[in-house]
Amino acid sequence: MFPKKSVILFVAGWMLLALVALPAHASAASSLDPSTVAIDTFPVFENQVSVRQAHIAWLAAKEEAGMQATIAYIASVNGSTTTLAIILGNFRQSQAALGTADTHAALDTVQQDFRRITLAFREESAARIKTLHGNPAVLPPSVQSAVTASVRVRSLEDQYWQTRTTSELAAFDLRAEQAQTLLAALRSNDYEITAAQEKLTEISTMRNALATALNSRDDTGIEQAHKKIHNASLGFVQAVRLIRLDAxxxxxxxxxxxxxxxxxxxxxxxxxxxxxxxxxxxxxxxxxxxxxxxxxxxxxxxxxxxxxxxxxxxxxxxxxxxxxxxxxxxxxxxxxxxxxxxxxxxxxxxxxxxxxxxxxxx
Structure with missing residues (x-):
């Protein structure tokens, strides 16, 4: 029987970097009170809509290339591809909808459509091959070859990594800047910030490793960088909590x-x-x-x-x-x-x- 393989449409969840949430009034040094500073963990590497949208677009393009290769194979053995072509058309409509999905809720809906359509295509193609007594072992290499050769797939892959790299590094810089602003305000109010500053400096030096991993598209390196930043940031949170306790x-x-x-x-x-x-x-x-x-x-x-x-x-x-x-x-x-x-x-x-x-x- 034709092996059941479906595309996995997902967006990886980013590691959380624990930093201090800078209150709106923190820039007013004269009124800063660490006992009122809210400390919590929140995502620096946020699953932003733009990153998630680019990732889904790339994966969907790979799936589309695989669908086209599957239809071509079935047609080559004189199989009917009418239903498969209709399903592919529905898939492309969802791809068009992806371009206007500007919220996580909208992206969830598009993903659900992709999964539903992909399942229908998989079941229909398996039925066609079984009816034709085709060789299912021939199809996976053809699909992989089509995906590898697709200029559109490579373009969307580049776009995804560029969007992700820009987004993650910008988020990192923003959180680090907010944390530094908070420490400066605490220092101006005569609070001892040495331990917290050392931790923030340690976190800041980890940016290069993260940037290198992102630019080289090294998933393992990215995960390691996230973990190191996360672990160091827990120390930063603890240092600021101690300031709050002292305050x-x-x-x-x-x-x-x-x-x-x-x-x-x-x-x-x-x-x-x-x-x-x-x-x-x-x-x-x-x-x-x-x-x-x-x-x-x-x-x-x-x-x-x-x-x-x-x-x-x-x-x-x-x-x-x-x-x-x-x-x-x-x-x-x-x-x-x-x-x-x-x-x-x-x-x-x-x-x-x-x-x-x-x-x-x-």
Whole structure:
């Protein structure tokens, strides 16, 4: 029986290069916050419509050449080719539709048509050869010879590789440029980017190997280049994630300092009012002074790139906050205060309690 062979119409899925998705506002260095940077893997070697369209056109041309060779063989042994010619005409109509398929959905439809028509041609040609008692072993070499000799097939093959090479290298350059822009913005905001920059530089040096493999149409070399770029880019993603983690920790510490400063300011106002009433406030005043100094020290340590020192200082500040809270509670118990003043002291004491509780997460 005639061997069943059908064209495989597909487009290879590209390797994914994991890089950083540059947010729209990242060019504004003054507002960049790594804790809000979206990090994900996404395809640099995208299965773009133009590349996929060129690939399908090339494969379809090979199939068309094979169909013509099959019809010629069956005609040479006096077989009927009327139905095969009609099927070939349908195939060519789908080829024409391919030229206007400008979305992946449209290309999917064309591919489905190609597969359906190819199957019909295969079944009809097998039936014709079986009826004629032809030699099926003769056909494959004839088909291969026709494909090899086709000027159109070679032209579409060249067009596919040119489109793919241009597309992949342009996508690579774009992603690398976006990543470099992000790192520059992070650096301008005083974030440490050395590890991420080293990884991006490593990835950039891999472009030559990718370009060489594409230009030589070396599928194995292309796959190897994709894998190397992908693996290196995972390291880049991790490096930027660490920047984001550091930025998140930095943000938490700064928020703690801001919250602490706000509650110290309220405590200072209460102390001023208590002093105006002739009440002894030496303990609360000392705690406010100590706490304010601790916050200033933590802020300086953070500015100098010493988050662990800042965290340790803030833990000392937490003890000061608790002592100040207890001092205010003592004032409430011992002193006969106007209701509004007592309520304000109670409110500050509660704020101090909340601040101390939140700092447990440091």
């Amino acid at each position: 998140s920790q930095d943000t938490n510490l700064r928020q703690t300092i801001e919250q602490g400063s706000a509650v110290m300011t309220r405590a200072g106002r209460i102390n001023t009012e208590l002093k105006s009433r002739g009440l002894g406030i030496s303990a609360p005043a000392q705690f406010v002074s100590t706490g304010t100094a601790q916050l200033a020290a933590a802020a300086a340590q953070l500015d100098n790139g010493k988050p662990e020192d800042a965290r340790a200082t803030l833990l000392q500040f937490r003890s000061t906050v608790q002592s100040l809270r207890d001092a205010y509670r003592s004032v409430l118990v011992k002193e006969d205060l106007p209701r509004t003043t007592a309520q304000e002291i109670l409110s500050v004491a509660q704020s101090l309690d909340i601040t101390a509780a939140r700092m447990l997460a440091l």
